[in-house]
Amino acid sequence: MSKNMKCWSVAILLVPLLSVPAYAAGDPAVGATVFNKCKACHAAGPGATNRVGPVLNDVVGRVAGTFAGYSYSDALKAAGAAGLVWTPDVLAKWLAKPKDLVPATKMSFPGLTDQADIDNVMAYLISMSPNYKPADGAATPAASSSSAAQ
Numbered sequence: 001m002s003k004n005m006k007c008w009s010v011a012i013l014l015v016p017l018l019s020v021p022a023y024a025a026g027d028p029a030v031g032a033t034v035f036n037k038c039k040a041c042h043a044a045g046p047g048a049t050n051r052v053g054p055v056l057n058d059v060v061g062r063v064a065g066t067f068a069g070y071s072y073s074d075a076l077k078a079a080g081a082a083g084l085v086w087t088p089d090v091l092a093k094w095l096a097k098p099k100d101l102v103p104a105t106k107m108s109f110p111g112l113t114d115q116a117d118i119d120n121v122m123a124y125l126i127s128m129s130p131n132y133k134p135a136d137g138a139a140t141p142a143a144s145s146s147s148a149a150q
């Protein structure tokens, strides 16, 4: 009996750790260098303007296809109208392979193959999104304590 109890408590302790999203470990400063790959088409930061792609300030938490003044593909506008929001989980899929998420997007970037690049650029995009409030519990205390290397 007591052995069982012990197993259960180990399992209960592990669940929150396992559910911590990988991007919680990302480093925004490293992500800023990964963002160099995006800069061919995107700008972020003060005074950023739309280029080949839309401005990425405040992109985390934004409805897809809605940055003012940018001419999105019909596919991304439709995805946004259908409820696609750039939460970190959704963004992680997009960054790995945009066309898996929205097949007819005009973002002609194949995706980031290195999970660490995705985690770091995600942390950077979150840092550029001051209005983003993780309502889904993504930034749990467990997440912040496990990413103490800030």
Ligand code: HEC
Binding pocket: 034, 035, 037, 038, 039, 040, 041, 042, 052, 053, 054, 056, 059, 062, 063, 064, 065, 066, 067, 071, 072, 073, 074, 075, 076, 077, 086, 094, 095, 104, 105, 106, 107, 108, 109, 112, 121
């Ligand atoms: C070759 C140009 C190009 C590169 C490189 C590129 N993007 Fe894009 N991106 C686009 C275009 C074009 C769109 C608009 C897509 C559409 O309308 O279907 C877009 C859209 C996006 C969106 C959706 C924004 C919104 O307002 O809905 C995000 C997020 C995004 N890109 C992130 C990135 C990140 C992060 C990188 C670097 C890892 C990157 N992109 C690299 C061209 C690019």
